């Protein structure tokens with residue numbers, strides 16, 4: 001304890017000294033904080049700092065959004081003085097702000113504003129929900145829903161247009177699978193989109209057909225684009241509503257921020273405006289879609305005035321997803337020997353994009369799920385790095401990095417490529433991954449332990465709305481590597497689970513690093529922004545299954561409580 005006190009006293013003194021310097025430009029000058037901003041002290045529960053040398057503390061002092069001191073309660077309260085506001089954690093446990101390193105911000109909000117199919121448990125139920133929806137839908141209007149997933153359905157197959165047609169013979173129907181890489185449509189939608197049995201598969205997409213060559217209504221990856229024009233795009237007002245909803249949902253889960261993937265470039269301004277207006281409270285790190293690369297290169301990184309919204313990355317795609325057999329594999333799918341998946345990007349195109357991004361100082365985050373997609377992408381990243389030896393390390397990432405050749409694991413470390421992974425994908429996919437991949441390809445699947453041991457940084461996230469977007473489910477999946485009901489078999493490679501200390505880093509410090517923010521975020525230490533997540537239980541020590549019974553209690557961004565559970 002003496003050591004911790006000593007360290008804390010020193011850090012506190014250093015923080016105060018640093019804050020009185022004049023070299024701190026900007027609106028929120030810590031100098032003001034130290035002198036006159038009101039001080040707040042968080043205490044009354046265990047506080048995990050995320051630091052290896054002083055992993056826990058009793059109290060944290062904050063002023064003007066900045067952490068000023070971390071240490072024992074007595075020391076911090078003494079130093080903070082009589083006027084400090086005390087926030088009592090009431091026995092709950094506090095952590096550095098949890099950040100979802102891969103999510104779709106608009107989609108999280110839109111999930112609440114469109115037909116939500118996540119709870120559907122069978123094809124029969126899907127059809128029943130559709131029939132009910134049709135009763136409140138005008139003639140000719142397209143029905144759009146999302147979130148179904150056939151894993152665990154009694155029919156054990158994907159739905160087809162023949163399932164949907166009786167419920168909706170006339171209105172076009174488009175129902176997206178939870179992974180966003182496939183959708184099922186009815187015959188009216190196929191007709192409205194001009195798709196027939198003779199329509200060729202688009203590049204990077206597949207129109208599923210039965211043995212007779214008839215289109216089944218399932219459209220995979222780029223084939224989805226053939227029908228998206230039928231879906232009414234959300235207007236500005238709906239978008240703002242969706243972002244506000246998503247921010248509230250995420251703060252209530254305990255997330256202080258998210259990395260927003262595949263953002264339409266224009267939406268970054270909407271998000272920044274909503275943040276400045278106090279409608280969006282959490283931090284957002286934008287990875288824009290390919291259409292914005294040139295502007296990002298020309299203008300450089302974009303930050304909102306309050307610093308919470310940052311745009312400096314581009315999101316690209318190598319392949320599709322495993323569930324819909326769009327992930328690009330080096331050998332055919334075990335349960336469909338004629339298919340090896342879909343390549344969504346080609347070498348020349350990729351290298352052109354990579355070179356422009358490297359020269360322009362842009363971080364590249366590329367979706368790659370299959371082993372072939374990951375191997376090719378590592379080759380191409382290496383090629384681009386070699387062609388631009390003077391370029392800075394821009395912390396390029398591979399999003400998902402799900403199925404890897406075991407020999408490729410070390411290449412992530414050699415190339416300093418960050419693996420951006422979603423623990424819940426593993427515990428969901430492992431119900432069907434053995435069928436898709438066979439037993440031998442699972443060694444490099446969702447290989448968190450092996451990647452960390454090789455020296456790779458894993459920025460972890462949820463991929464919401466593909467998954468629920470609950471940090472406790474993600475944390476549990478990372479450390480337990482079991483289904484939510486405790487299921488685990490050898491196929492699940494239990495040895496790839498991570499320790500709780502590692503899991504904490506995967507959701508705090510490492511996402512900060514993956515967004516160039518580790519100097520200001522990711523741990524609880526003096527000088528950093530005061531972003532905290534508070535859960536009702538100490539998820540670093542409770543029995544594994546109890547992690548899922550913890551509840552978010554408080555979410556703090558820049559020292560401001562943006563969510564607090566009702567007592």
Ligand SMILES: [Zn+2]
Nearest residue numbers: 102103261463
């Ligand atoms: Zn995603």
